[in-house]
Structures are given as C-alpha cells and as structure tokens.
Amino acid sequence: MARLTLYGDPKSGNCLKVKWVLDLLSRPYDWVDVDVTRGEARTPRMLAINPAGQVPCVVLEDGRALAQSGAILLHLAEDSHLIPDDAYDRARMLEWMFWEQYSHEPYIAVRRFQRAFLNRPDAEIDPKLYERGSAALERLEAALQAGPYLVGDRISLADIALVAYTRVADEGGFDLAKYPCVAAWIVKVEADLGIGS
Known part of the structure; x- marks a missing residue:
C-alpha cells in the first residue's frame, strides 16, 4: 500500500511542522532528507515533484504532490482537533499562520x-532582521x-x-x-507534540 512521502530538511522549521503534524495524527509516512544548503531541493528529480524547488513537499498516497507548509498542514489536519470547529476561531488560526509566514519566519528563521x-x-x-524578529516575539x-x-x-x-x-530563535540571537x-508556551507546545528543545 502506498504511503505518504515527506521531502524535507531537518534543519527547516517549515519541514518539521509537517513532520510534527503527521506524528501527532499518527499518520504513516516516509521521510526523504533534502539538504537545501547543498541545493538538493533544486535537482531535476525534486523540481519534477515541486517546480518551486522548495521543501517541504509531500507526495500523497495517491501520487499527487503538495507544497508550502501551510497548505500541507491544512490538508493533513482537515477534520482533526488541530483545526478549531468554530468558524471565527478557524479564521484566527489562519490569521496567525499567514502572519507567521509574512511577519515572523522571514526575520527569525532567516536570521x-x-x-x-x-x-x-x-x-x-x-x-532589520533582528528588529522585526524582536517585534514578532513581542507580539x-x-x-x-x-x-x-x-x-x-x-x-x-x-x-x-x-x-x-520560535523555539530555536535563540540560534538567531x-x-x-x-x-x-x-x-x-514553547514548553507546553513541545510537550503536546512530544518533542524536546
């Protein structure tokens, strides 16, 4: 039987998010290491899976590929306890996810x-990476x-x-x-996910 395949770099928080959701939901998958620092996300094989040349990327059990961590998370967690039932709370969840990719990750992760x-x-x-990353942490x-x-x-x-x-922001200074x-909050969420710092 086909299994989901997750292509990711273990140094990437965007990739780990997907791994954590799969683990939390007890969904079987195969992990394929892709070292972005060595350009492995842009090989012909990877570009055939995700033309954007980025990870994470998943190939679902039916062979369809999906990229972008937020889109993958929403797909995997559909109908699970990780997405609030209330429409307004779902929108607030999305608000934080969009903010993370626009106002948090570009500063904290990049630094x-x-x-x-x-x-x-x-x-x-x-x-500016430090200034904007600090502002994100203050928010x-x-x-x-x-x-x-x-x-x-x-x-x-x-x-x-x-x-x-956020849990590795200290590595960015x-x-x-x-x-x-x-x-x-980091300690609490790590405990919920069954991971450690």
Missing part, C-alpha cells in the same frame, strides 16, 4: 539561518498573556506553525528569556 548555518557574524547581518508575548495557546484552549495549527522557528509567556 537564524544566517547565523547558525552560514556562520555570518551579527555585524554582517541586516539589522507573541502579548497574545500569549491571554491564554496558553494562540487560539482557544488547546493546541491548533497556529501553535505548531509558530513554535517551529534572540533572547527568549525576555519573553516569559512565549518561553512557557
């Missing part, structure tokens, strides 16, 4: 990648003062999408000790 994987010193990294801190999760009283795709890079609600 982390430049420091941790390209070994660039802070002086060579655009200071999360304010939101999490209202409750343990971003939407409602249980984990949703919003938490999974945002914890992926962000001091998570400045954000106690964020730090507590």
Whole structure:
C-alpha cells in the first residue's frame, strides 16, 4: 500500500511542522532528507515533484504532490482537533499562520539561518532582521498573556506553525528569556507534540 512521502530538511522549521503534524495524527509516512544548503531541493528529480524547488513537499498516497507548509498542514489536519470547529476561531488560526509566514519566519528563521548555518557574524547581518524578529516575539508575548495557546484552549495549527522557528530563535540571537509567556508556551507546545528543545 502506498504511503505518504515527506521531502524535507531537518534543519527547516517549515519541514518539521509537517513532520510534527503527521506524528501527532499518527499518520504513516516516509521521510526523504533534502539538504537545501547543498541545493538538493533544486535537482531535476525534486523540481519534477515541486517546480518551486522548495521543501517541504509531500507526495500523497495517491501520487499527487503538495507544497508550502501551510497548505500541507491544512490538508493533513482537515477534520482533526488541530483545526478549531468554530468558524471565527478557524479564521484566527489562519490569521496567525499567514502572519507567521509574512511577519515572523522571514526575520527569525532567516536570521537564524544566517547565523547558525552560514556562520555570518551579527555585524554582517541586516539589522532589520533582528528588529522585526524582536517585534514578532513581542507580539507573541502579548497574545500569549491571554491564554496558553494562540487560539482557544488547546493546541491548533497556529501553535505548531509558530513554535517551529520560535523555539530555536535563540540560534538567531534572540533572547527568549525576555519573553516569559512565549518561553512557557514553547514548553507546553513541545510537550503536546512530544518533542524536546
């Protein structure tokens, strides 16, 4: 019987989000390592699967491919407890997921990648990455003062999408000790997912 295949780089929070949802929902899959730092996402084989040359990408059991972490998460979690039943709460979940890709990941993940994987010193990294990443963490801190999760009283795709890079923000030079609600939320979401820092 065919199994879902997840193509991903274990250094990528976007790829780990998909892995965590598959694991949490006990859905069987095969993981294929794709090292983006070595250009493996842009090989002819990978471009045939995802012409955008990016991971994560999944090939579903029926052979259809799907890319972009948010789209994959929504597809995999359909009809699960990870998507709120209430229409407004679902919209709030999506609001956080869209915000993550536009106002969080481009700063926190990019700064982390430049420091941790390209070994660039802070002086060579655009200071706006730190400024905007800090602003994103401040927004999360304010939101999490209202409750343990971003939407409602249980984990949703919003938490999974945002914890992926937030939990390793220190690798980008962000001091998570400045954000106690964020730090507590990371511990809670990691426990829900069965992962550790």
